[in-house]
Amino acid sequence: MVGLRGAGFIRGQGAVLTVILPLVLAGCGAKEAEQAQVRPVRVAPVTFKDAHAARSFTGTIVARTEVQAGFRVGGRIAARMVEVGDRVKPGQTLARLDPTDLELSLKAAEARLAQAEAQAVQTAADLKRYTPLLASGTVSQAQFDRVKAASDAAAAQKREASSTLSIARNQRAYGSLTLDQGGVITAVLADAGQMVGDGQTVLRIATDLGREVAIDVAEGDLARLSVGGTASVALWADGDIALAGTIREITPVADPASRTFRLRVTLPADAPDAVRLGMTARVSFPEADAAALALLPSSALFHQGDRPAVWVLAPSKDRVLLRPVEVAAFRPDGVAVKAGVKEGELVVTAGAHRLDANLPVRVWDGGLP
Structure with a gap:
């Protein structure tokens, strides 16, 4: 009887555990689910x-203007007097063409002018003689007209020959490559002995008209910038150099590849010699809206x-x-x-x-x- 009661008690305990255990597990699952939702x-x-004021742009020091220098006539380069990095003055001879063909062209033009002058003198004398003969009726009007036409044609040929001679003299002067503006030679694209055509670039020169910083800005920053606005320029190579710049130019069209706009910031004329072409600069703009x-x-x-x-x-x-x-x-x-x-x-x-x-x-x- 005791054994049966014990077995019954155990079975009762098991039934209770069977009921309580799922409730406990369900409570733990609800708590874990609640924690999992956090x-x-x-x-x-x-x-x-x-x-905006913290925004800065990286750019490059460039010359305000750069000249692609070339001869105004074609020929063979006889000598080049400058190298990359040389500073040149206005009117200085930079290169020279072989003058042989230019001298021959000049002599031919001089000869044509002499011939035209002689012809003009002869026809003018004929016209002078025929004028009184026409008045006396010795020569006909048709004969006089032919003499006068020949005189007029000779005078025109003389003027043409004179212009041709002036062009030949200019071309001989064009055999020496000079510039009206001084600057620094940045590239040499032709050397002595090379044949070049008229207008072909021989030298690239950064003129002394000033230095600028070229930067590219996104269209989102363009609205607060305008030509004439001020800027602060600092060099990456020398953090002690701080310059005040002015926006000189904003391109009206975005670059098709980068979709950015090119800005030119002019540097002051008294910028130190340490500011060299090609250096990297950091440009920042003050924000008008505080x-x-x-x-x-x-x-x-x-x-x-x-x-x-x-x-x-x-x-x-x-x-x-x-x-x-x-x-x-x-x-x-x-x-x-x-x-x-x-x-x-x-x-x-x-x-x-x-x-x-x-x-x-x-x-x-x-x-x-």
């Missing part, structure tokens, strides 16, 4: 500053209907609040926000499209879950 979020603090902006990652932006918004971590640190914001500009490095968030607030920067106001969250510390 979503980690990555956040970043909001910091207002003059985001309104502070908060630069947020593009991944933080969320849209509430047709309005931009961001998720802000609540003071309790376990919920997020959807906050509409006013975007000042979309930039390559993020979104510039003008209003809607406060200094020091934590904004969700990853997974903004998977959040909900009722969803528990926790700040991700960077570790594994």
